[in-house]
Amino acid sequence: MEKRFYTVAELSRALAAKKVSAVELAKEYLARIEAKNSELNCFLDVRPEETLKQAEAADKLIAEGRAGRLTGVPIAHKDIFVTREWASTAASRMLEGYMSPFDAAVVAKLKSAGMVTLGKLNCDEFAMGSANENSAYGKVLNPWDANAVPGGSSGGSSSCVAAGLAPIATATDTGGSIREPASFTGVTGVKPTYGRPSRLGMIAFASSLDTAGLMAHTVEDIAWVLGDMVGFEPWDSTSENLPAEDFTRDLEKGVKGMRIGVPRKWFQKGLDPEVAASIESVIEEYRRQGAQIVEIELPTVELGVPVYYVVACAEASSNLSRFDGVRYGHRAAEYDDIQDMIKKSRNEGFGAEPKRRILIGTYVLSHGYYDAYYLKAQKVRRLITEEFDCAFQGVDAIISPVTTGTAYDFGAKSDPVSAYLGDLYTVPMSLAGLPCMSMPCGIHSNGRPIGVQLTCARFEEAKMLGIAAAWQRATDWHLRHPNGY
Amino acid sequence: MEGKKAKMEWEVVIGLETHVQLSTESKVFSGASCAFGAEPNTHSCYIDLALPGALPVLNRMAVEKSMKFGLAIGAEVAKKSVFDRKNYFYPDLPKGYQISQFPLPIVKGGKISFTVQPRNGEPYRKTVNLTRAHLEEDAGKSVHGVVRGKSGMDLNRAGTPLLEIVTEPDMRSAEEAVGYAKALHALVVWIGITRGNMQEGNFRCDANVSVRPKGQQEFGTRCEIKNLNSFKFLQEAIDYEVRRQIELIESGGKVVQATRLYDPATGETRLMRVKEDSMDYRYFPDPDLMPLIISDEWKARVASEMPELPEAMRERLVRELGLTEYDADVLTASRDIADYYGALSANAPDKKIAANWVMGEVASAVNGTEGMTYAAAPVRPEALAEILKRLADGTINAKGAKRLFQLIWDGAEANVDALIEREGLKQISDASAIEPLIDEVLASNQKMVEEFRAGKQKAFNALVGQCMKATRGKANPKQVNELLRKKLGA
Numbered sequence: 001m002e003k004r005f006y007t008v009a010e011l012s013r014a015l016a017a018k019k020v021s022a023v024e025l026a027k028e029y030l031a032r033i034e035a036k037n038s039e040l041n042c043f044l045d046v047r048p049e050e051t052l053k054q055a056e057a058a059d060k061l062i063a064e065g066r067a068g069r070l071t072g073v074p075i076a077h078k079d080i081f082v083t084r085e086w087a088s089t090a091a092s093r094m095l096e097g098y099m100s101p102f103d104a105a106v107v108a109k110l111k112s113a114g115m116v117t118l119g120k121l122n123c124d125e126f127a128m129g130s131a132n133e134n135s136a137y138g139k140v141l142n143p144w145d146a147n148a149v150p151g152g153s154s155g156g157s158s159s160c161v162a163a164g165l166a167p168i169a170t171a172t173d174t175g176g177s178i179r180e181p182a183s184f185t186g187v188t189g190v191k192p193t194y195g196r197p198s199r200l201g202m203i204a205f206a207s208s209l210d211t212a213g214l215m216a217h218t219v220e221d222i223a224w225v226l227g228d229m230v231g232f233e234p235w236d237s238t239s240e241n242l243p244a245e246d247f248t249r250d251l252e253k254g255v256k257g258m259r260i261g262v263p264r265k266w267f268q269k270g271l272d273p274e275v276a277a278s279i280e281s282v283i284e285e286y287r288r289q290g291a292q293i294v295e296i297e298l299p300t301v302e303l304g305v306p307v308y309y310v311v312a313c314a315e316a317s318s319n320l321s322r323f324d325g326v327r328y329g330h331r332a333a334e335y336d337d338i339q340d341m342i343k344k345s346r347n348e349g350f351g352a353e354p355k356r357r358i359l360i361g362t363y364v365l366s367h368g369y370y371d372a373y374y375l376k377a378q379k380v381r382r383l384i385t386e387e388f389d390c391a392f393q394g395v396d397a398i399i400s401p402v403t404t405g406t407a408y409d410f411g412a413k414s415d416p417v418s419a420y421l422g423d424l425y426t427v428p429m430s431l432a433g434l435p436c437m438s439m440p441c442g443i444h445s446n447g448r449p450i451g452v453q454l455t456c457a458r459f460e461e462a463k464m465l466g467i468a469a470a471w472q473r474a475t476d477w478h479l480r481h482p483n484g485y
Numbered sequence: 486m487e488g489k490k491a492k493m494e495w496e497v498v499i500g501l502e503t504h505v506q507l508s509t510e511s512k513v514f515s516g517a518s519c520a521f522g523a524e525p526n527t528h529s530c531y532i533d534l535a536l537p538g539a540l541p542v543l544n545r546m547a548v549e550k551s552m553k554f555g556l557a558i559g560a561e562v563a564k565k566s567v568f569d570r571k572n573y574f575y576p577d578l579p580k581g582y583q584i585s586q587f588p589l590p591i592v593k594g595g596k597i598s599f600t601v602q603p604r605n606g607e608p609y610r611k612t613v614n615l616t617r618a619h620l621e622e623d624a625g626k627s628v629h630g631v632v633r634g635k636s637g638m639d640l641n642r643a644g645t646p647l648l649e650i651v652t653e654p655d656m657r658s659a660e661e662a663v664g665y666a667k668a669l670h671a672l673v674v675w676i677g678i679t680r681g682n683m684q685e686g687n688f689r690c691d692a693n694v695s696v697r698p699k700g701q702q703e704f705g706t707r708c709e710i711k712n713l714n715s716f717k718f719l720q721e722a723i724d725y726e727v728r729r730q731i732e733l734i735e736s737g738g739k740v741v742q743a744t745r746l747y748d749p750a751t752g753e754t755r756l757m758r759v760k761e762d763s764m765d766y767r768y769f770p771d772p773d774l775m776p777l778i779i780s781d782e783w784k785a786r787v788a789s790e791m792p793e794l795p796e797a798m799r800e801r802l803v804r805e806l807g808l809t810e811y812d813a814d815v816l817t818a819s820r821d822i823a824d825y826y827g828a829l830s831a832n833a834p835d836k837k838i839a840a841n842w843v844m845g846e847v848a849s850a851v852n853g854t855e856g857m858t859y860a861a862a863p864v865r866p867e868a869l870a871e872i873l874k875r876l877a878d879g880t881i882n883a884k885g886a887k888r889l890f891q892l893i894w895d896g897a898e899a900n901v902d903a904l905i906e907r908e909g910l911k912q913i914s915d916a917s918a919i920e921p922l923i924d925e926v927l928a929s930n931q932k933m934v935e936e937f938r939a940g941k942q943k944a945f946n947a948l949v950g951q952c953m954k955a956t957r958g959k960a961n962p963k964q965v966n967e968l969l970r971k972k973l974g975a
Contacts, residue, residue, distance in 0.1 A: 082538040090537070101531060104538055201538035207772035235532075236540050237774050315772055318570050321581020322535040326638065338576050338636070365572070365767035374769060 001028055004164045004485055008073055008221035011167055015062060015072045022058035022072030026051050026116050029074045033118065033165050040141045042160040043076070046119035050085040054116045061114060070228055071114030076166040078157050079120045080127050081107050081212070082201045086120045090127070090203040091135040094323045094330045094349030104201025105233045106170060106212045113228035118166050121156030125351045126320065127172055127205045129153050130180055130419055133410060134353040142185055144448055144482040148407035151181025157215045158185040163485050168216040168225055174206050175308050176402075176426025178213045179438035183451025184407035186440045188468070188478055189215040190222045193458045194433030195240040198233030204319040206312035207238070209430045217478055219439060219468040223247040226461065242459065250466025256290035258467065261395035263298050266425065272405040278442030278450040279401055285474050286399070286467075296391050296398065300383045301428040307384065308427035309420055310364050310377035317361025320354060356416060385432040392457040397467050399454055401425050402438045406448035425453060435461045439468050440477040449480070493735065494699040497727050498707075499656035499692060501665060505648045505673050506623065506687040507550045508680045513622050513646035514541030514584060521685050525628065525639035533625075533644040535579035540773050543568075547646040548777065550678035551591045551620045552787045554648060557676050557794055558615060560595025562784055566619075568774045572767040576636070577625040579643055587768040590619035591777065592648075598796060599668030600814050603660050613665045614653040623647050642686075648678070654693065654704065659723035663716050666690055675795055675820040689714045694726045695740070705730070706740040710747050710754050722747035726754050798823060806836040815844050822848075825859035825866055832870035834877040842869060846890050864890055868899035875901060884958050885910035913959045916968060922955045923968055937973060945969070 001020075014020045030048050037043045051074075058072035082088040082100035089095040103111065111117070124134040132140040132155025140155040142148040143163040150159040154171035158181035161169050171178045173191035182189025190213050197212040204210060214222045214229065227248075232241040262283060267276050287293050325331035325345030332344035350358070364373035391398065402425055413419040429436040434455050442450040456464040472478050512519055515532035532539045555562040567589040570582040595615040600608050625643035629636050650669065656662045670688055674681035681687050695707035710726055713719045725747075730740050742760040747753075770776075793801075795817040802813040816826045826843045833839035847864070851857045869890065876886045888910060893899045905911055913919055927934055930951060936944035952965045 082536075088537065095537065098537065100536065100538065102536075102538075200540050203537040204773075235542055237542050238540075238772075314769060318572050318582050318767070318769070321572060321574065322537075322579060324574060324576070324581060326576045327534055327579060328536070339574070342574050342576070362767065365769055367765045367767075370767075370769070 005217060005479075005481055006167055007218050008070070008168050008216060008224055009218070011073050012069050012224070016067070016069070018062070022055040022062065022116055023052060025072060025074055026055035026118070029118050029166060036163055036165055040143060040159050040163055040165070041138050042122055042140055042156040042163070042165055043119045044079050044089060044091065044122050044137055044156070045086045047086055051116060051118055054111070058114050058116055068114050068228075070110070070225060073115050073168070074118050074166055075110060075115045075225075076118040076121050076157070076160055076169045077104075077107055078123050078154055078169065078171050080123060080172045080203050080205075081170060082203065083107055083117070083120065086117070088120065088203065089137075090125065091123050091137055092125045092349065092351065092354070093136040094346075095203075096136075096330065098329060100201070102201060105198035105236065106229050107201065109229055109231060110170070110225070115225075115228075121154075121160060121169060123156050124153035124177075124353065126203065126316070126354050127153040127174055127177055127210075128316070128353045128357055130176065130422055131408070131410070131413065132156065132159075132181070134351060136351055139410065142407055142448075143485055144185060145407070147409045148448055149184065149410055151184035151407060153177040154181045154189075154215065158182055158187055158189070161185070161187045161215050161217065162482060164481070168214060168221055170229070171213050171215050172202060172205075173211050173213050173430065174209045175312060175430045176423050178215065179402050179426050179436060179451070179453055180423075182215050182438040183402040183440075183453075184449065186443070186449030186451075186477070186480060186482070187215050187217060188219050188222060188437065188439045188472075189213065190219075190226065190437040190461075190465070191429070191435065192226065192230060192461050193240070193435045194430075195238050196242070196435070196459065196461070197230045198236040198239045200233050200236040200239070204315075206315040207319060208315060209308075209312055211430070211433075219437075219465050219472055219478075220248070220251055223251055223462075223465045223469075226465075240459075245462060247462050247465055250462045251469040253466045253470075254289060255286050255467055255470045258286075258291045258396040259294050259394065260286050260291045260467070261294050261296040261391060261398045263301075263398065263400055264295050265297065265302075266400050270404050271401055272444070274442070274444050275401060275403075275405055275450050279399065279452045282441045282452045282471060283399060285471060289470055289474070294395050296395060298387055298391060298428070300380065300387045302424070303380050304384060304428035304431060305421060305424050307377045307380045308423065308431055309360065310373050311381060311431070313357045313361035314365050314374050315361065316354070317358045317365065320350070320358055323349060325349070353416075381431045384428055388428070388432045388434060388455075389457070397454055397456050397464060399452065402451045402453045406444045406446060406450055429455050434458060435464055437464060437468060439471060440480065441471070441475070442477060443480060449477075495696045495727075495731050496699045496701075497657055497659070497723075498654045498695045498697065498704055499659070499662045499723060500654035500707075501652050501656070501662060502691040502693070503650045503666065503669060504623075504689045504691075505554075505650060505679045505681075507547050507646040507648055507678055509544055509546045509550065509646055511544060512644035513544045513547045513620065515644050517644065519645045521682075523641055525637065525641060527641065529625075529640040529643060533579065533640050535581075541584060541771070543774060543777065544646065547620060548591070548779075549787050550646075551618065551648050552779065552784060553676050553678055553791060554618055554650070554673065555592035555595065556784075556788050556791055557672060558592075558595030558597055560615060560618070561593040562779060563589060563591050563593060564779055565589065566591040566777045566779075568620075568771045568777070569768045570771045573764050575624070576638060577627050577640075577643070579625065579640060583622060583624065584771055584774070585621035585649075585768075586619035589776075590617040591779075592618035597665060597668055597672065599664050601658075601661050601664040603658070611661055611664060613655045613661075616651045616653055618648050618650040621647050621649060648673075654695075659720050659727070662692060662723055663720050666716055666719055671819050672795060675823070676792065677820075683714050686714060690719055692719060692723055692726075694723055694730070696727060696730045696734070706742050708740065708742065708754075709744045711744055711757065713747055718747055718749055721749070721752055722754055725752060729754065792820075795820075795823065798827075806830065806840075808837060808840050812837075812840045812844065816840060821859040825862065828866035829869055832867065833873045835873070838877075839870075839873060842873065846887065850890075850894055862894075863896065864893045865899065868893055868901060871899075871901035875905060879912060879914060879961065881905055881910050882912045882958070882961055885912065909959070911959065912961050913956055914961055914964060916964070919952075919956065919960055919965065919968060923952050923965070923972060926951045926955055927972065934973065945973075
């Protein structure tokens with residue numbers, strides 16, 4: 001192939017024009033993974049025979065003229081999604097080698113759209129982390145800088161797209177796990193509205209927050225694929241039953257006449273000045289294109305981090321209870337009795353971060369603490385949601401930082417509290433279930449990419465993607481790639 | 486000298502928590518079958534197994550059956566109820582939590598009235614107030630002894646819907662507790678929300694038992710006896726526990742709040758765990774499930790599908806059909822017998838005679854046949870109604886009616902008139918046909934006649950018997966009686 005980086009749109013056109021076959025494409029990407037994965041550690045499970053089987057089926061559809069626009073386009077899935085043909089481990093020792101008897105709804109939908117799976121992507125264990133340092137199968141490297149974290153928890157997704165090992169990847173976002181790694185690796189990452197994509201088959205971390213999404217180079221690519229990834233799932237009670245949407249419909253619309261809100265206070269404390277300047281350049285561009293920039297205040301939203309860690313850990317402590325060594329997953333080799341078996345299996349199977357969050361969650365749900373922590377957090381969560389709802393009465397979108405700085409060095413946030421505090425710009429949207437995204441808007445003097453966050457009201461993905469497209473038409477930050485790739 | 490102490494009088498206080506398995510086709514949060522007795526783990530899908538990524542989806546039928554219960558006991562069916570997670574580790578609990586309802590149950594309040602049959606004394610009516618009923622899922626079962634030295638897990642039962650029905654501490658004796666449990670059982674079967682099979686664990690009671698000196702306002706310390714799956718065990722367990730608590734207090738001890746298990750083999754309860762060891766279940770709303778919202782329209786539709794309730798039917802039988810309280814109790818003791826009587830009385834010429842037949846002939850035939858129900862009784866209510874019509878119009882006598890009943894029960898075609906003809910059961914009502922027979926009887930039983938004239942009433946009865954025998958049972962006994970008296974000049 002002529003170049004390293006192709007968009008989904010380009011591949012789709014090439015496949016339709018029969019310039020390349022799905023099998024050729026699959027082989028190309030499998031060869032890249034083979035060449036680079038030992039270094040980057042993005043992929044946890046690659047099974048070329050399964051990938052090629054899917055690619056052959058795609059070619060058959062193309063030959064028969066029954067192909068959709070995504071038929072034959074390769075994709076890789078975060079290991080939080082269960083898959084029939086690839087092991088599903090959530091990057092935990094607890095689920096080493098676990099084979100699911102069913103595909104996650106998101107995987108199944110993309111499969112039926114004809115996309116070809118390249119394999120399963122590394123992440124933080126049970127999606128808990130912001131640096132992909134918490135995987136039981138080793139850290140993922142950032143192709144921009146071997147010392148820099150790729151972000152987390154979807155570090156495998158961000159790294160593999162940034163390195164050209166896949167044109168697009170699924171990811172999940174509970175408190176920033178799509179937006180932060182996308183920002184750290186210079187790719188575009190979208191978290192749709194909670195409930196828009198089904199959680200069926202996502203290994204649960206925090207059920208009221210977990211949202212499936214996508215990472216790719218362009219917002220156009222994500223708009224193309226998102227429509228085939230979402231939709232009502234009857235076996236998911238939190239799945240929204242909405243009519244199908246064309247998420248590409250506003251891509252050409254532009255921002256003229258739109259009101260874009262800027263929470264100025266978020267730009268003051270602790271934000272890296274170069275990051276702040278890059279985001280200012282985005283705001284300026286929107287102003288230039290005819291948007292009205294509105295300063296907004298979101299005081300309650302700033303309570304997001306403590307609220308998030310109470311709610312997410314509470315849910316996690318319960319969601320992770322099913323991993324007891326009784327029916328599947330890791331079971332201790334030696335034990336005295338059933339309780340001892342459960343204790344030892346869990347102690348051996350879980351890494352430090354899931355254990356820490358199980359402990360926090362158990363604590364905040366305990367008798368005597370429930371009201372002070374869990375209940376209080378839920379109340380503040382409602383206030384945060386209302387504050388956003390109120391803000392969206394006056395603006396079409398909110399523009400804000402993704403993180404306080406660019407990708408940090410491995411080990412720089414080994415203290416969990418400082419790591420948790422790093423989520424301050426991303427967790428509020430998760431608590432409110434809003435669609436939000438990160439897109440590249442600069443490169444820092446340290447050589448690492450800078451991202452900017454866009455947020456819209458619930459179910460306004462199409463509008464958000466349109467606003468992002470206006471930026472990506474005007475700039476090429478999203479088309480910058482790391483050296484050596 | 487020590488005076489003889491007056492023996493302290495104790496009052497027993499009992500509250501019951503009953504788990505009723507709802508008779509839905511599929512499980513409360515999955516599509517797997519709820520059928521009983523399948524090969525282990527063949528009725529458990531990935532949701533019941535709590536595989537990674539599986540999510541619960543609420544079964545609408547389980548909700549409607551819970552609503553029916555609320556409507557049947559005059560309770561509030563909550564407009565909004567919430568499913569919570571009850572967190573604890575146990576190998577038969579696949580998710581590590583049970584989905585239940587804690588602060589916001591689907592049914593709030595309500596009451597159940599029933600007749601108590603005390604061991605000594607007259608039966609009386611009693612009303613027990615209900616606290617709540619909530620919808621939850623059952624756990625699986627540990628299986629021991631299939632593989633030597635190992636335990637197995639059967640998750641067929643995991644996720645079957647349970648309605649947990651909780652009473653106020655309103656019962657004052659084991660008899661009242663058993664009376665309540667029987668009435669509740671009859672009611673939940675009556676309204677069709679459970680199969681009610683106690684051997685299969687469809688109906689299991691936990692009893693909270695305490696005692697206090699008569700007249701004392703505060704409750705004593707209670708013990709909870711778990712998993713009583715028969716009325717007999719319920720009675721025995723409470724009897725034992727009451728004795729144990731009274732003896733303990735009278736000998737200077739103190740009741741410790743605890744959970745106890747009843748052992749039917751010894752008839753005793755034994756300690757399972759004390760309150761201090763009780764678990765912190767860390768209840769919180771299940772984020773996988775939306776709050777359950779029940780609209781007025783939905784409630785109205787479910788209400789329109791409700792059958793007449795036993796309490797209402799009982800009153801109607803007394804008020805409209807003139808049955809006694811006792812008869813009405815018996816005939817509304819179960820949906821099965823009530824349906825039978827309902828179908829019979831609709832066509833029977835005399836409602837009271839129909840009641841006597843159901844409680845007499847039909848009941849003894851049903852109870853005397855292993856596994857028989859009224860619904861499956863070979864003598865259908867329609868056929869019995871025909872028999873009773875012929876009895877009423879004098880075509881046959883009571884003996885003939887019983888004979889017909891037996892014939893049809895044993896398999897004869899239920900064409901009553903044809904059977905009367907075939908079996909020659911028609912009553913002889915023609916006096917001219919009976920009189921010669923009576924004369925014959927009197928002639929050949931002179932001794933009896935003399936005894937009667939000497940004042941022995943018994944002899945008269947014997948003569949009636951002889952006359953009936955002479956007509957091979959086909960005469961109308963009343964008519965024979967009259968003719969005989971006339972002839973004897975009595």
